[in-house]
Amino acid sequence: MTVATTTHAPTGTVSLHAILRIAGWIGLGLIAVAVSLSDFLANAPANATGIGPLLAAPSAEFRFGTDILGRDMLSETLHAMSATVRSALPATVVTLIAGALFGFVAARLPRSLALAVRSLVGILASLPALLLAVLVIGLTTRDWAAVAAGLSAAPFTFVRAFDRARIEERATHSEYARATGISASTLLRRDLVYEFSDTILSSAARALAAVTLVLSTVSFLGFGAVPPHRDLGLMIAAAKPYFLHAWWTAAFPAAALTLLILFARLAAGLDEGERA
Amino acid sequence: MSEIVEVQDLGVAHGGAVELEKLSFKLDGGETLVVLGDAVSGKDALLRVLGGYARRGDECSGTIRLGEGAALPAAKRGKPALRIVYLAAAADAPLNPHASVMSQLSRVIARRHGSPRASAREELRIALERFAEAPPFAELKKRPGELDAMALSWALLAAAMAQAPQLLIADHAFGDLTPRSIRTIVAALVAEQKRTGFALLYAARGLKAAAQLNSRVIVLRQGKVIEEGAFAKLASGQSHAYTRTLFKALPKPPGQPPGRNTTRGEPLLQVQGLDLGGGAAKRGRDGITFELRRGASLALIGEEGSGRRALVRALLGLDHVAGGRVVLDQVDMSILSAPMTSRLRRRIAFITGADDALDPRMTLWDTVDEPLRAHLRLSRDMVSGHRETALKRVGLASYDGRHAVSTLSPFDKRRLQVARAIVSAPFLAVIDEPLRGLDAFAQSILTELLEDFRRQEGPAFLVITADVGVAQALAEDAMFFKDRKVVERGPLRDILKNPKDAETRLLIEAAALPGL
Numbered sequence: 005m006t007v008a009t010t011t012h013a014p015t016g017t018v019s020l021h022a023i024l025r026i027a028g029w030i031g032l033g034l035i036a037v038a039v040s041l042s043d044f045l046a047n048a049p050a051n052a053t054g055i056g057p058l059l060a061a062p063s064a065e066f067r068f069g070t071d072i073l074g075r076d077m078l079s080e081t082l083h084a085m086s087a088t089v090r091s092a093l094p095a096t097v098v099t100l101i102a103g104a105l106f107g108f109v110a111a112r113l114p115r116s117l118a119l120a121v122r123s124l125v126g127i128l129a130s131l132p133a134l135l136l137a138v139l140v141i142g143l144t145t146r147d148w149a150a151v152a153a154g155l156s157a158a159p160f161t162f163v164r165a166f167d168r169a170r171i172e173e174r175a176t177h178s179e180y181a182r183a184t185g186i187s188a189s190t191l192l193r194r195d196l197v198y199e200f201s202d203t204i205l206s207s208a209a210r211a212l213a214a215v216t217l218v219l220s221t222v223s224f225l226g227f228g229a230v231p232p233h234r235d236l237g238l239m240i241a242a243a244k245p246y247f248l249h250a251w252w253t254a255a256f257p258a259a260a261l262t263l264l265i266l267f268a269r270l271a272a273g274l275d276e277g278e279r280a
Numbered sequence: 281m282s283e284i285v286e287v288q289d290l291g292v293a294h295g296g297a298v299e300l301e302k303l304s305f306k307l308d309g310g311e312t313l314v315v316l317g318d319a320v321s322g323k324d325a326l327l328r329v330l331g332g333y334a335r336r337g338d339e340c341s342g343t344i345r346l347g348e349g350a351a352l353p354a355a356k357r358g359k360p361a362l363r364i365v366y367l368a369a370a371a372d373a374p375l376n377p378h379a380s381v382m383s384q385l386s387r388v389i390a391r392r393h394g395s396p397r398a399s400a401r402e403e404l405r406i407a408l409e410r411f412a413e414a415p416p417f418a419e420l421k422k423r424p425g426e427l428d429a430m431a432l433s434w435a436l437l438a439a440a441m442a443q444a445p446q447l448l449i450a451d452h453a454f455g456d457l458t459p460r461s462i463r464t465i466v467a468a469l470v471a472e473q474k475r476t477g478f479a480l481l482y483a484a485r486g487l488k489a490a491a492q493l494n495s496r497v498i499v500l501r502q503g504k505v506i507e508e509g510a511f512a513k514l515a516s517g518q519s520h521a522y523t524r525t526l527f528k529a530l531p532k533p534p535g536q537p538p539g540r541n542t543t544r545g546e547p548l549l550q551v552q553g554l555d556l557g558g559g560a561a562k563r564g565r566d567g568i569t570f571e572l573r574r575g576a577s578l579a580l581i582g583e584e585g586s587g588r589r590a591l592v593r594a595l596l597g598l599d600h601v602a603g604g605r606v607v608l609d610q611v612d613m614s615i616l617s618a619p620m621t622s623r624l625r626r627r628i629a630f631i632t633g634a635d636d637a638l639d640p641r642m643t644l645w646d647t648v649d650e651p652l653r654a655h656l657r658l659s660r661d662m663v664s665g666h667r668e669t670a671l672k673r674v675g676l677a678s679y680d681g682r683h684a685v686s687t688l689s690p691f692d693k694r695r696l697q698v699a700r701a702i703v704s705a706p707f708l709a710v711i712d713e714p715l716r717g718l719d720a721f722a723q724s725i726l727t728e729l730l731e732d733f734r735r736q737e738g739p740a741f742l743v744i745t746a747d748v749g750v751a752q753a754l755a756e757d758a759m760f761f762k763d764r765k766v767v768e769r770g771p772l773r774d775i776l777k778n779p780k781d782a783e784t785r786l787l788i789e790a791a792a793l794p795g796l
Contacts, residue, residue, distance in 0.1 A: 177639040181650075183596060184704065185626030187619070190654045198641040 021273060028209065028270025035089065035264055042086040046079035051232040055079075059250045069252035071243070080239060081256050085264065087235040088216060091150045091228075095215035096208055098154025103161025104207050108199060110162070111169030112192060122166055129159035137218045141227050149219060149228045157214035161207060168203075169195065206272045213268035220261055236261040282347075284309050284362065284447050284479035285330070290342035290354055292325035292503075294335060299325035300503045302342070309446070310473060312480040314490045314511065316526065317500035318719040319689075323483045325503075329354055330481070331366055331449050347446065363392070365445035370432035371456035371717065375424040381432065382420035385439035392443045400442070408438035411468050428584070430461045437465065441472055448473075450482045454489045456717050458583060458746035460790035466492035485719035487527065488747075491515070499523050526720040528727070545574030547607075548707060548740050549595065554604030556590045556764045567604045568766055570759065574707065577734065577741035579751035579772060581787055582761030588744045590764060592710055595742075596628060597621040609707060626655045629701030629709040629739065631730070633716030635693055638700075640686035644676065647685055647696055651704045670699040674729055691722040698729050702737060709733070711754060712744040727753050748776070748791035760784045 038045065048055045053073040060070040068077035110121045128136065133156040140152035172178060172195050181191055222228040223237030231238065236257045243253035285307040292300040300322035307313050315323045328334050330344065345351035349361035368374035375384050382401065390400035405417045414434035415427070424432060433454060440448060450469075454462045466489055473480055484490040490497060490511060497514055499506040499522070507520045515527050549572040556568065568591060572578050580588040593599040595606055597613050606613040608624060616624065630637070638647055648667045652658050658666070671677040674695040685693065694714060701709055714730060715723040731754070734741060743755045751758055751772060758772040760783060767781040779785045 175639075176634055176636040179598075180630055180632070180634075180637040181639070182622070183598060183625060183630050183710075184628060184651065184700075185622050185624070186650065186654055187622055190650070194639065194642070194650075198639070202641065 024270050025273050028267045028272070031263065031267030032209070032212075032271055035085070035267065038082065039086045039089045042082040046076075046082045048076045048079040050080070050083035051075065051234065052079070059246060059253070061250075062252055068256045069250070071250075071253050072246055077252055077256055080234065081236075081260050084234050084236045084239045084257060085260050087229065087233060088220060088237070088261070088264070091153070091219050091235065092212055092216045095150040095154035095157075095219060096211045098151055099157045099161050099211035099215060100204075100207060102155055103158035103211070104165040104200075104203075106158075107162035107165030108169045108196065111166045111173060118166075118170075122163070125159050125162045125166075129163050131159075133157055133160075133214065133218050134221050137222050138225070138227055141222065146228060146230060149222055150215075153215040153218040153222070154211075156218050157211055160214070161211060165199070165207075168199065172199070209268045209271035213265045213272065216261070216265055216268065236264075282309050283307075283345075284311075284347060285481070286345040286351065287326075287330070287354075288343045288345075288351065290326065290329065290344065291340065292322070292329055292334075292354075293339045294325070294337055298503050300500075303498075303500075303505060304342075305498060305508075307447070307479045307481060309479050310477045312470075312473070312482065312493050312495035314482045314484050314493055314495055314497045315500060316484050316487070316490055316497055316720065318485065318721050320502060321500035322503035323500050326500075327449055327451055327481075327483055330447075331364060332360060362446040363444060364447045364449060365392075365440045365443045367436060367440045367448055367450040367453045369451060369453050369456060370429045370436060372451075373424065374436070375432075377423060377425050379423065380421050381424055381427060381435050382417075385420070385435060385442075388439055389442045403442040404438055407442040408434065410441070410472070411438065413464050413468070414438065429457055430465070433457060433461070433465055437469060441476075444476070445478045447479045447481065450480065452483055452485050452489075455484060455486045458790070459488055459748070460583065460746070460786060462488050463492055463790045485717075486715075486723060487720045499526065522721075525724050528724040545576070547571050548574045548576075548609060549742075550605075550607040551595065552605045552607075554591065554594060554606065555602040556587050556594060570766075570769065572708075572740050572742065574740055575734075575738050576757065577743065577755040579743040579745060579755035579758040580761060581745055581748060581751050581758050582783075583746055583787075586761035587764030588761050589712070591761075592712075592742060592744060596625055596710075626651070627704070627707045629704050629706035631694065631697045631701055631709060631711050631714050633694070633713035635690045635717075638685045638693055638696060640684060642685050643682050644671070644679055644685065644688075644696060645681035648699050648703055651700060655704075666703045667699075670702040673702060673732070674699045675725075691718055691726070694718070694722075694726055695729065698726075698733055701739075702733060705737060706739045708742065709739040710742045710744070713746070713750075714743075714754075715747075715750055730754055746787070748788050752776070760787060 053075055055076045056066050056070040056074050058070065058074050059072055060066055062069040066076055066078070068081060071077060071080065110118055112118070113121065137152040137156035140155055141149055144152070178191060219228060220235065220237030223235050224241045226241070229235040229238045234242070239257040240254050240261070243257070247254035283306060288304050290300060290303045291298070303326060305313060315326060317323045325338070328338065329340055334340065340354035342354050343351040344354050346360050347362040375381060382404070385404055386397050386401040389403050390397045393400065408414050408417050408420070411434060415431040419427065419431060420435050427435070436453070454465050457465065469480070470493070482489065482493060494511050496509070497511050498508045499514070499520070501522055507514065507523050513519070514523050517524060519527070551571070552569050553567040554569070570578070580591060582588050590599070594601040595608070597616070609627070611624060613621060642650070645667060648670055649663050652663045652666055668677060676692065676695055676699060685696065688696065711730065714726060718726065741754055743751055745751050756772060757770065758775055759766045759769040760775070760781065761767065762783040768775060768779065768784045775784060776788060779788055
């Protein structure tokens, strides 16, 4: 209809989308608490065998049951979650730097160079992230799994940041600023501040979901964590021979991994961006 | 003519807030009623209730009688006894951007008549071809974004006429067009009204279309009727103080003194033989040559695409020019590097009618502070002092400065641009269609703000507009453009009295007000 001539105060209504995001961040917060207190919450140290009978079903004593070596699954799941998150955090930082920051800067390179970089990274983005991660691990060592996961998720983040930056650069308000003598460096600073203050949290959550999935999958395939340091992917892989008759050996690590990725995706606003 | 609508004591409240109070009017077939007011005047509530698309939660009182039917409570009105057709503004993007205009409008007509789409398409073609100035029917195969505002307005009008309305509700339908376009399309609408005899209810924010319709006007403010009467009477000055404020936005009759000191200073901008790419130099003609002195004001008047903006972009070094010389503040722009040109532009302010000119992510305070911080590196206290002064002058001091620009209305965004311009202490201000899309009250206030800005800061003005009325309010001299060439130039007052070029005459006639 017509456009109001008064300032619109933020409305009091909260959308379902916002509620889901908040739920996602609360979930991630709870996981962060569980991870930081894992040594305190767990009944047994990591990888402690013979704590209970072999392959005992969930009970009052062992709430998540035990595995083939008599390890308490609840303690193991907590330790593995901690290991997964501790690998995923640096991987997320790698994704943000190599993806979001590089994409933001690359968009401001001279046009032909910027488009060449965009095309190159676009090709990488078209490849499965898992294969890229395995390739990087193959070229380095397993110790570089976190960096490999971060780099494998970076092309998606790069493309998103690049395209946003190109739109911003060509926006009318940027033209307006240039026409009033605002320098390129001030504009860059302005865009950097607003781009990252607006999107850093959702980009980080999106990247966390992507790298967690990649890290867990490479561990599942045997390219990631090395025993005795077990993450969730490796726990699920170790349960392969028994899970048909001892479902808890795979179900609880899988549920923990699912929750971690789900909360990260919810926190990112259920964005379909960087699907690993 | 038979009576089409009778509204008695209509009141609308929504969520406890009263939007409209005790509005009564009658409208006969062939008659026009203009409802004039800003966004919170209550005219939207009137249109909603009358058009039969009230919002959930609207509490209506009073009665509405349509056609020969009985007067029914406004809250319980069923299917209307006559054909009510809604005409939206092209600027409000009423169509789906991904489908063709033809298919969407045909669907509307088919649904109205319950006829096949092919038949509706034919109705649309016949209605469009009745307008001599309308675009060819085949043009409507394009999507809405591919048509200009005028072509889309013709299409929407043709679709409305094809529905054979008995009551046409036009919601600020032509207000954002240029004066010449408004004149043309309103004339076509009035001719159709004479031919078919529908009643027209035109909700207007600005005065241009209302002036061309030159009919009975109801002035609304905050849900209440301020005044009712013929447009000419209200415009004559014998009216309520609020109405007089609204009508200040109308162009002054030619010959009125400009009402400001026209003392000229030293040359600020000298342009010699500037070629805008029309090939003037190659064809042996001179390019554009003119001079703007400090504190003076020059209007660049012409239709869209006539070369005014291209000229300004060339002057400021934003676009490469084929030939010519620009000297700004005694500096030849052609010898400057890009960073030096950018430094020179620090003393240039922009105030535009584009609502996306300011970064929507920035806060009010950051928007005003940016030129101070970027160019002058002042202390925090000084920055906040300048900012507060500027915001106070434009009437935004009471706003929460931490709000993002995206939360502001178009009028507030324009005022914020003026505040930003004030702190920049510019020697030149480019004012580009500053009143576009604003309601009459906002136009009046913004014009006063711009005049105050010029009076106090003393920048030279370059006013880009298609509206001679805006040029009259803000400039003393003018250059008229057509096809990227200047067709006439000189003191605006003289040109208005005695235009020599046909294009100039058309632009002046478009801004003239019938009956005044």
